[in-house]
Amino acid sequence: MNYKIIYNEEKLKEFINWLPELLPNEQYYVQLLARKKYNKETGLKSDKAQLKRFISTKEMLFHKISQLELPTGRYESGNTEVSQDNLALYITPNPRDLHKASLLMMREISDKLIRNDKAINPHTLSLNIIQTSASRKIFFDLDIDFKTENHQAAIERFKKDMENCINSDCLTFIKTNGGLHCLxxxxxxxxxxxxNWYQNVSQLTCEDYEVTMNSDNVLPVPGGIQGISFSPYFL
Structure with a gap:
């Protein structure tokens, strides 16, 4: 039996198709995490334990995500076996710039060698730098947390409030486990x-939801897993 990372193949392919086409210097950054908050009974000590991460072209994205579906028990956090219930898949919808990351990595490695840093790990270092090397800021991400159990009412209120801040045809809504992302x-x-759109959106708050502004953020992957039997999806 294997871990289930692709929860809905059709919705994942729809999401990949929706992602912007990449330039030659760009790739997407993807990470699989174990999140304690989705099942606190499994013994995880950290809320965000990183299990796997990689970069990918748009064409190879589905294939690389499918390769994460290892036999159950292969993922561990510390000495604890990671449960299926704790898995969550994320992506940076804004592409990463490999050219910029390469230049930054050259400088970082040179500095570490000059300091005679014996613990240097080029693989880890490269992925850390790629993660933070955004290319084009195509999307500005709003992370909406619900304050009410009535998620549909919170979604409708947020959408209505956004109509007064910005034109609706530039917005994409993705329902996540317990919240909403607005790209x-x-x-x-x-x-x-x-x-005025940024100022107006940043002031949005009410008893139904809370907005976090993120110019460049990781996004739960539609069609991928995010906690117990849930997969994000386009609204």
């Missing part, structure tokens, strides 16, 4: 909203 495609923001 703003910045190139599609209409001229009349350019000046």
């Amino acid at each position: 703003i495609k910045t190139d599609d923001i209409k001229k009349e909203y350019h000046k």
Whole structure:
């Protein structure tokens, strides 16, 4: 029996197709985490234990995600076997810039060698730098946490409030486990909203939801796993 990472193949392929086409210097950054909050009874000590991470072209993304489906028990955090219930798959919807990351890595490795750092790990270092080397900021990500059990009411209220801040055709909504992500495609923001949209959105708050502003954020993958029997999906 294997871990189930692809929860809904059709929705995952739909999401991959929706992602922007990449330039030659770009790839997507993906990570599989074990999240304690999704099942606290499994004995994990950390809420965000990193199990696997990789970069990928758009064309290879589905194939590489499918390779994460190892036999059950192969993923461990510390000395604890990771349960299926704790798995969550994330991606950076804004592409990573490998050219910029390469330049930064050259400098970082040179500095470590000059300091005679014997613990240098080029593989880990490269992925750390790639993770933080955003290329084009295609999307601005809003992470919405619900304050009410009535998620549908919170979603509808947030959507309505957003209508007063920005044009709706630049927005993509993704339902996640316990919340919502709203991706703003910045190139599609209409001229009349350019000046005030950020300030207006940052002031959104009510008893139903709370908004966290992230210009460049990781996103739970639609069609992938996120906790117990849940997979994010487009609204």
